[in-house]
Amino acid sequence: MPVYEYKGLNSKGKNVQGVKEADSPRVLKGALRKEGIFLTELFEAKAGKASKKKLAGSKKQSDGLLAKEVDFKKYFQRVSVQEIALFTRQLSTLNRAGIPLVASLAALVDQTENEKFKRVLSQIKDRVNEGSSFADALREHKDIFDDLYINMIRAGESGGALDVVLKRLAEFTEAQLRLRRKIVGALVYPAVMTVFGIIIVLVLMAFVVPKVTKLFEDIGATLPMNTRILISISNMLSNYWFILFPLMGLAIYGLRKYIQTEKGRAKYDTFTLRVPIFGRLTRMIATGRFASTMSTLLSSGVPMLTAMDIVKSIVGNTVLAKVIDDARENVREGESLAVPLKRSGEFDPIVGHMVAVGEKAGHLEEMLQHVAEAYETQVEARVSQLTSLLEPLILVVMGGVVGFVVMSILMPILQLNSAIGT
Numbered sequence: 001m002p003v004y005e006y007k008g009l010n011s012k013g014k015n016v017q018g019v020k021e022a023d024s025p026r027v028l029k030g031a032l033r034k035e036g037i038f039l040t041e042l043f044e045a046k047a048g049k050a051s052k053k054k055l056a057g058s059k060k061q062s063d064g065l066l067a068k069e070v071d072f073k074k075y076f077q078r079v080s081v082q083e084i085a086l087f088t089r090q091l092s093t094l095n096r097a098g099i100p101l102v103a104s105l106a107a108l109v110d111q112t113e114n115e116k117f118k119r120v121l122s123q124i125k126d127r128v129n130e131g132s133s134f135a136d137a138l139r140e141h142k143d144i145f146d147d148l149y150i151n152m153i154r155a156g157e158s159g160g161a162l163d164v165v166l167k168r169l170a171e172f173t174e175a176q177l178r179l180r181r182k183i184v185g186a187l188v189y190p191a192v193m194t195v196f197g198i199i200i201v202l203v204l205m206a207f208v209v210p211k212v213t214k215l216f217e218d219i220g221a222t223l224p225m226n227t228r229i230l231i232s233i234s235n236m237l238s239n240y241w242f243i244l245f246p247l248m249g250l251a252i253y254g255l256r257k258y259i260q261t262e263k264g265r266a267k268y269d270t271f272t273l274r275v276p277i278f279g280r281l282t283r284m285i286a287t288g289r290f291a292s293t294m295s296t297l298l299s300s301g302v303p304m305l306t307a308m309d310i311v312k313s314i315v316g317n318t319v320l321a322k323v324i325d326d327a328r329e330n331v332r333e334g335e336s337l338a339v340p341l342k343r344s345g346e347f348d349p350i351v352g353h354m355v356a357v358g359e360k361a362g363h364l365e366e367m368l369q370h371v372a373e374a375y376e377t378q379v380e381a382r383v384s385q386l387t388s389l390l391e392p393l394i395l396v397v398m399g400g401v402v403g404f405v406v407m408s409i410l411m412p413i414l415q416l417n418s419a420i421g422t
Contacts, residue, residue, distance in 0.1 A: 005018070005019050079144050081173065081180070088173055089174070092163065092166035152302065183379075189387070197398035226404065226408045272317070273319060280382070285379055291369070292369070294307055295372060298365040299369075308324055326340055327344075336356065336359050337359060338355040355368070355371075
């Protein structure tokens with residue numbers, strides 16, 4: 001069933017717009033009229049492109065302007081992980097209730113509020129209705145559904161256990177979302193404090209300090225070393241800000257471009273694993289993601305080699321991805337998974353031992369799930385510890401900087417008072 005983007009006027013004369021499924025423009029026009037909406041423009045979305053259907057009373061616009069408008073909207077629209085998790089959970093519920101896949105997708109098209117996601121789901125529904133597999137329909141939208149998602153759906157369809165896979169996929173996606181929220185939420189307060197502290201110091205250095213130091217220059221008194229340093233920094237910020245800030249921007253841009261290269265990415269990922277305090281947290285997050293994803297894929301019936309090929313691309317670290325890729329080649333040659341993980345030294349010894357136990361007992365996916373749960377708990381505890389340490393540390397650092405500025409201003413004033421008193 002086609003999907004249309006429409007614009008119109010409601011009963012109060014206000015502009016409205018939205019996305020809706022209908023068999024034809026005439027059917028859509030009738031449905032909107034029942035809702036009290038007078039249609040002015042209609043766009044039909046097909047495979048990510050839009051074509052304009054002219055109706056009576058529509059505004060006159062060129063096809064070029066229309067294409068630009070639709071592309072502009074499409075560029076800024078995004079489908080969040082939260083929306084994908086909600087979609088997966090709802091689809092799992094409908095599937096377990098015995099509702100056919102096409103009917104379930106149709107219901108979720110109406111349920112979804114994100115217009116881009118609504119178009120994508122409608123296109124997936126149409127492809128499935130035409131006889132395509134659900135996984136193949138999802139593969140046409142790899143910018144939204146990653147390889148992990150698609151391969152799990154394919155395994156579920158092949159094994160006749162799509163309902164089980166959808167449930168596991170929903171739980172996995174929600175667990176990853178919860179972990180991300182906890183980490184981001186814990187770091188928001190320190191980040192906000194840092195930003196505000198930097199802004200306060202910049203304002204002091206650029207606007208307050210120059211006015212105070214001008215008084216000292218007029219007097220001609222000999223200033224303490226820390227005051228002279230403060231004046232130098234203030235003069236540099238005040239007189240050369242138009243050079244310093246672009247240079248900082250170029251440096252950040254150059255660093256990001258370097259990190260995007262193969263050599264730069266390898267060095268950056270090695271550094272993130274070795275840096276004190278935060279390196280340990282990075283390794284724990286990556287290990288938990290590896291174990292959780294492998295467990296979910298294996299439980300869903302995805303072959304070991306395929307699962308490892310998927311996992312290496314989602315651990316988020318090229319050093320660990322190289323270890324997983326090498327382990328995949330060893331597994332292909334008949335070696336166990338635990339041996340190359342232990343040999344690499346990049347995974348904690350406990351991971352290798354638990355994987356070895358799981359392989360011997362024939363319950364590797366269950367053992368990997370235990371590893372994932374253990375590391376998720378450790379990550380939460382470590383994030384809480386770091387947050388509790390970061391807050392006072394930031395306060396001490398920012399207090400020290402502000403104290404330096406204040407003392408650099410007060411010391412000459414105190415010296416002048418002493419000189420006048422004598």
